[in-house]
Amino acid sequence: MQFIAPTADQILAIKANAGMAEIAAYDRFAAASADLVEAIVEGIGAFAAGEWAPLNRIGDVEGARLANGAIALPDGFDRAYRSFVEQGWSAVSGDVDFGGQGLPFTLSANVLENLGTANMAFGLLPMLTVGAIEALAHHGSPAQNAVYLHKLVSGEWSGTMNLTEPQAGSDVGALRTTAVPITAGPHAGRYKINGTKIYITWGEHDLAANIIHLVLARIPGAPQGSRGISLFIVPKFHVAADGALGLRNDVRCVAIEHKLGINASPTCVMSFGDNDDCIGELVGPENGGLQAMFTMMNSARINVGSQGVQIAERALQQAQYYARERVQSARASSPVKDPVAIIEHPDVRRMILRMRALTEGARALLYYTAGQVDRATLGIEGAQMRADVLVPLIKAWGTDIGCEVASIGVQIHGGMGFVEETGAAQHYRDARIAPIYEGTNGIQAADLVTRKLGYAGGDGLLALLADVVARADKAAPELRGLAKDCIAVARWMSRDAALDDKLAGSVPFCTMCAVAVAGWQLLRQVDVAEGALAATKPVIARYFMEHIVPEARGLKAAATAGAGLLYALDAKALVG
Numbered sequence: 001m002q003f004i005a006p007t008a009d010q011i012l013a014i015k016a017n018a019g020m021a022e023i024a025a026y027d028r029f030a031a032a033s034a035d036l037v038e039a040i041v042e043g044i045g046a047f048a049a050g051e052w053a054p055l056n057r058i059g060d061v062e063g064a065r066l067a068n069g070a071i072a073l074p075d076g077f078d079r080a081y082r083s084f085v086e087q088g089w090s091a092v093s094g095d096v097d098f099g100g101q102g103l104p105f106t107l108s109a110n111v112l113e114n115l116g117t118a119n120m121a122f123g124l125l126p127m128l129t130v131g132a133i134e135a136l137a138h139h140g141s142p143a144q145n146a147v148y149l150h151k152l153v154s155g156e157w158s159g160t161m162n163l164t165e166p167q168a169g170s171d172v173g174a175l176r177t178t179a180v181p182i183t184a185g186p187h188a189g190r191y192k193i194n195g196t197k198i199y200i201t202w203g204e205h206d207l208a209a210n211i212i213h214l215v216l217a218r219i220p221g222a223p224q225g226s227r228g229i230s231l232f233i234v235p236k237f238h239v240a241a242d243g244a245l246g247l248r249n250d251v252r253c254v255a256i257e258h259k260l261g262i263n264a265s266p267t268c269v270m271s272f273g274d275n276d277d278c279i280g281e282l283v284g285p286e287n288g289g290l291q292a293m294f295t296m297m298n299s300a301r302i303n304v305g306s307q308g309v310q311i312a313e314r315a316l317q318q319a320q321y322y323a324r325e326r327v328q329s330a331r332a333s334s335p336v337k338d339p340v341a342i343i344e345h346p347d348v349r350r351m352i353l354r355m356r357a358l359t360e361g362a363r364a365l366l367y368y369t370a371g372q373v374d375r376a377t378l379g380i381e382g383a384q385m386r387a388d389v390l391v392p393l394i395k396a397w398g399t400d401i402g403c404e405v406a407s408i409g410v411q412i413h414g415g416m417g418f419v420e421e422t423g424a425a426q427h428y429r430d431a432r433i434a435p436i437y438e439g440t441n442g443i444q445a446a447d448l449v450t451r452k453l454g455y456a457g458g459d460g461l462l463a464l465l466a467d468v469v470a471r472a473d474k475a476a477p478e479l480r481g482l483a484k485d486c487i488a489v490a491r492w493m494s495r496d497a498a499l500d501d502k503l504a505g506s507v508p509f510c511t512m513c514a515v516a517v518a519g520w521q522l523l524r525q526v527d528v529a530e531g532a533l534a535a536t537k538p539v540i541a542r543y544f545m546e547h548i549v550p551e552a553r554g555l556k557a558a559a560t561a562g563a564g565l566l567y568a569l570d571a572k573a574l575v576g
Contacts, residue, residue, distance in 0.1 A: 127303045479545055
């Protein structure tokens, strides 16, 4: 089937949920006129459908291959990436001082959504570069930014995040990679990096002229744990002060993972300093890597939440096409016994409606989050706190619905969904990584009930939920009830619950909050929808209110059950 960008729904989300008109009223983003926004959304949608989507299947089948330290990708990836760079899509929200267009983050999020929907594995390449740009822009020195940001913003160079080690996953403080100061010679003032990093997305390839690895490492004498980690720039090729590329740095890919999905994305084991000659530059102060890491992670977590929307949209389109084309059985209630397209059967309708409601609800939440990021950039009071609260919601729930929608897509295909021929299985396989990387969804939920509920006594989350209550009012009683349930749980967790009890209920609570905010944002879309969406959006929103919201309300019992039952069996009795 042919992928078609969901342009109309994206423009509606940018208008209603991001609130682009309000953002563009500020001088910094004044260029983001309605006409320009529409042109960008339409343009990247056409580009993604025309140049990246056709590579999705071949990327899954052939995958990335490692030979003699080099990554080989299927034919067409190099041309598609060059076109991406040449057309300027990488630079949409980049700082104008470094060759970017200076447009809102919301539009960059739209670029990534379209690229990832067309080809999720390929879309990881520019997505990781965005994280590297964010880290350097906030924590790099003026000299470093002058050298690296122009090429990263343009996409001529790509970026990676190197956090995970075999013994240090979510516990970043357990990392062992070392960074030893160099005191003499041409690299004086820099560091020798030595260690191994795993699960490095697009850690090696030849689509970009250079790869800028951002590496967490420990300087000798640093404090133990996460307080003692620092961040370093480790380029694949050394870079001179004028930006010219030099010799190969002592960093290489020694293996790639054989994965369930995203096969075209090389997931690399990276070795630094095999010849004791890997040179890195410190970013920010010594032992300041944790703060820089959170900058990278927050950007990445929003964009991974977007991946849930991306794969849901692709699976939805696949299922819609199949439901229109597959003829099977007469409709049960019809006096005519001729076979009909399966979209005429009630249960298939139910599944398609559920897929649409979840996908469009998650997209609304995505763009609401992106809009708050832009407001924080503008210095609008309260926007940064709200964006921070929203990050775990879009990352966790967005990726959960990606898995659910992809699974329903397989179900609609029946037996043909379980074989690889139709492509439905690929979406299901690709979706499954998103709830895991950039902090598992359990970690997102833990972040919500600890850090985010700790902000000003939970006022940031409570204010968000109060806005949901105010909009739902009598028009959406179930949604209003859900938001009030969320407020009650939040207050219990803030005032009365022990830490284990909070964590035991964190995942269902995170889902409750995400559904509440997504439902609110769907109502905002209904208020301003025009054209064909004026007819469809109220139905989608109604399904969300009548089916998805009550399910979320049912999670209150789990959110407040406490940890007692979880520890009723000791470890041996539970797992043997």
